[in-house]
Amino acid sequence: MNYHPFILPFSLGAIFLFAVISFKFILWIRNLDRKQRYFVNKNIFSFKTISAFWEVIREALIHRNIYKKNPLLGYMHMSLAFGWFLLIVVGKIESSLYAGTFFEEPWLAIFFKYFAKEQHEFFGAAFFSFAMDFLLLIVLSGVFLAVIKRFISKFVGIKKATKHNKFDRIALASLWWIFPLRLLAESSTAAISGNGDFLTGSVGTLLKAIPVEALELPLWWAYSSVLCIFFVSLPFSRYMHIPTEIVLVFLRKWGATIGEQYSGLTDIQINSCSRCGICIDACQLNFAASINNVQSVYFIRDTRYGNLTDNVANNCLMCGRCVEACPVGLELTLVRQQLRNKAEIPGKHYFDYSQAKTIKDKTDVIYFAGCMTHLTPTIIIAMKKIFNEAGIRFWFMDEDKGLCCGRPMRQQGYIQQSKDLISKNMRLIASSGAKLLVTSCPICYKSFTEEYVLDIPVMHHSEYIKTLIDNKSLKLNKTDLSIVFHDPCELGRGSGIYEQPRDILKQVGELRKCSLEREEALCCGGSLANTVIELETQIKIRNHALEVLTESKPEVLATACPLCKKSFIHGNKAKVMDIAEIVAENIILQTKIKTLTKQSMHLTKDLKTKIN
Amino acid sequence: MNNKNVIIIGGGPAGIEAAFNLANNDISVTLFEKESQPGGNVKNWAKLFPDFGDASVVRKELTDKLKHNNIKFLANTKIDNLKWENNNWVAITDKDEKHTADIALLATGFEVFDARRKEELGYGIYDNVITSVDFEEMYKTGKILTTEGKIPERIAFLNCVGSRDEKVGNHYCSRVCCITAVKQAIEFKELVPQAQAYCFYMDMRMAGQFYEELYRKSQEEFGVNYIRGRISEAAVTMDKRIQIKAEDTLSALPMKITVDILVLMVGIESSESTLKLSTDNNIVGPYGFAKSKSLFGKDNYSEKKGLFLAGTCKRPLTLPETIADGRSAAIEIINYLRLLDEELGI
Amino acid sequence: MKNWGFNISKPRAIDFDTADTSEYSKIIEKVPSAQRCLMCGACAATCSASNHIDFNFRNCHLKYRRGQFEGLAEEFDKCMLCGKCKLVCPRGVNTRAVIYNMRIFLNDLNYKNIE
Known part of the structure; x- marks a missing residue:
């Protein structure tokens, strides 16, 4: 039997790792919520599983997403992950061929060079020998880059590297040593037995200069021990993301998403975070306000180790920039929202003060301005004008007494309260008999579309105006007004509405581009979701965003959210207008009488000048 | 020289x-x-x-x-x-x-603060919301009238528009608006004695010679009402009057009041x-x-x-x-x- | 004791010697801007909830500051956290954060996952 006591640390470590990971995975999968289980059961035997396999190869091994962000960083991850994976697979084939059976000692592949010292005669021995050296070289290049990254993170395009905890440091240090030690151990055996290839062989030749016989066994011991340390620390370090991410990919492909309450999927997402720190670079709190201990990576880390503070949980704009940037595709804002959840008091109801009134006059469209829109009356006036010009019968739901849509409550973790608001509003909406709900506030819009159960469609006013233009209910003047559009977080990243506002603005004026827009758009800083930062910080975020938005010196900065308008207007950088205002200002009045009177006025003027 | x-x-x-x-x-x-x-x-x-x-x-x-x-x-x-x-x-x-x-x-x-930046107060949106500068302009004509040409029954003055407001970026006190509001309230009452004048303030800053006396006179001889509360927003009614929301902080109750003219005491800006x-x-x-x-x-x-x-x-x-x-x-x-x-x- | 048909109620005065004003310092630690409040009442005027019911954030804030906590937890339950008050505050107080933290401090039940 190919045995030496030095395989013991490796083997015990591997068994421990396997046991801990299995335990965790079983626990998490048992804790999936009802909706998540439903999706898993529904899709487990479908093509989605195959496409998940493909994605695992693409993302967990080749790291295509990171590669797209930064090729060097992508190569680093790929060389380590894919390189190591191939090293295991190719090594296993090599050792099986060598032993002539598939069921050789499981550690043989890992310590192959030590046990297979004599001339190999199995099929392809020379190829395998070369391939293993080549793969080791690839992995070593990845380790080399990783070490450089730790010390100079700018080199691989990351501005801020994450701060590590002690498990991470242990795991990281052992990871760095695994492959150099493997190289040295294999090379020392190669020096003695001459079974090395281009890499181990040449390093072996160099090692002959020292008493290599005395070093061979200690090196193999060290290699095995370092592997053991890595395996034992892995489940408690950030490297837990390697196995967990694979589970996440499958769950995601099957359709499981983060729900309202903490579940097994939340644990899986939390453990899938590799702490790469890409979210830190994406976060405006970091680059515009120099707050750098609250970003998603730290939030996830603190949650995982059970030391999340409300300061970290609440210090987030929930703008979703990190979600767009995350290479693992974690639902970071939703996880954060779950962690803000407060205890519920069973049976308790809130906001009893509001009685849902029934509406006598049935209307076609409900207009819900939203709380904030009442502080930007020009938006309301513009919307009224648009409805009237398009000849739409509408009911202004929150004209004098409105309830909040419930989303601000929910973002702060008050689910029970939020649901009470939602049910009250839903009853009111249903009683109106309308066929469409239009709102001016992206926060309300997001709430209506995702948290309400309505049997009528919901539109943000930018969508609605677009349909009015498309069905020729509204005609607009084309002017030479230069406009830059600011994507509100909840409308853009939150609801995926990017095109409609732009289409409208293109019909009214000259729409200019800005360097960060659509998915990359900046938050105005006025977000309600953050209860930690103060006005001073908000102003820093706003001013930075304004700098970016007014790069092209537009005459008007257009937005589609009352909160964004309120934030930007006091920055005094450009005229700030809501998209509804711009439209209302440029409607061509369709009433024929009006055009006729205008014409007759011109005629009389002409006559007068002629007579004179 | x-x-x-x-x-x-x-x-x-x-x-x-x-x-x-x-x-x-x-x-x-x-x-x-x-x-x-x-x-x-x-x-x-x-x-x-x-x-x-x-x-x-x-x-x-x-x-x-x-x-x-x-x-x-x-x-x-x-x-x-x-x-x-x-x-x-x-x-x-x-x-x-x-x-x-x-x-x-x-x-x-200096220039006066552009009150349109405080959209919720309705300047530039509703006709009968004017600034202290507009008031002076109107006063020069010898008449204070609504845009419909009506003699107002009620007028409200709001202090600190564009001053002492961190949202617009002006933390400072403009020093002249409080006393101007007192002066304009008296002027208004002289023109329309039967009307009511309300002055909404956060603090009445009467730090100048004869200011306090003028403040007292406005109360004693002209019956100007002083309400300690900042107007949060203004809206327009069907008959084009201005509906104001504020809190009467001294009685700790929110208040609504409809006036014919709302005068915004605009602050001093560079x-x-x-x-x-x-x-x-x-x-x-x-x-x-x-x-x-x-x-x-x-x-x-x-x-x-x-x-x-x-x-x-x-x-x-x-x-x-x-x-x-x-x-x-x-x-x-x-x-x-x-x-x-x-x-x-x- | 003889029942006289009436009893003497406690005087309605804030006793600054015994009032617990230390609780407020916890709020200030979380939301330093709370100190800047000059009680202008713009928040209470614009409040979405006060359109429906007797709720006065400014007054609640002042009561909390003075250590008068009686009934405050129920008062804060009326707030919808819509954030309109934050937008009108001339002193830039993060009123929404003030009310959020006061709710939490008044009711430890609110803690579930955090801390």
């Missing part, structure tokens, strides 16, 4: 007063005014607090001083650029004319020219006002050699203070020039 010359930017009270005092000391002065008439913001006022003095009289007194032989007054001349060049101050006008002088005096004054010229010369202080060298000893000096400051380009000031500051700047310039001569041994 009679070969020395000074350029003064801004033909308001501070600029004119400084020009006149310099001219009286045989210094030739060139005074630039961007508008067609001198007088600055005094032009907008009908009567002045605290004694209801006629603003046009004060303005005439000031403009008469411009007739001095040593003063060259250039109206309709905006200074786009002011810089120190070859040991001289050079002012370049919007018509690209160059004027050089030994000394430059910045008297570019003027466009003040901001531009002080930024160019690196003497800009907080909120875009020009920064003086020291509040006590060298308040008319800037950090730039030979560049002096007078009036509300530095901070909100009342009219008497502004005129006095113009005079003070003149004295400082004279002293400075004398010292310069002594140094050169002339």
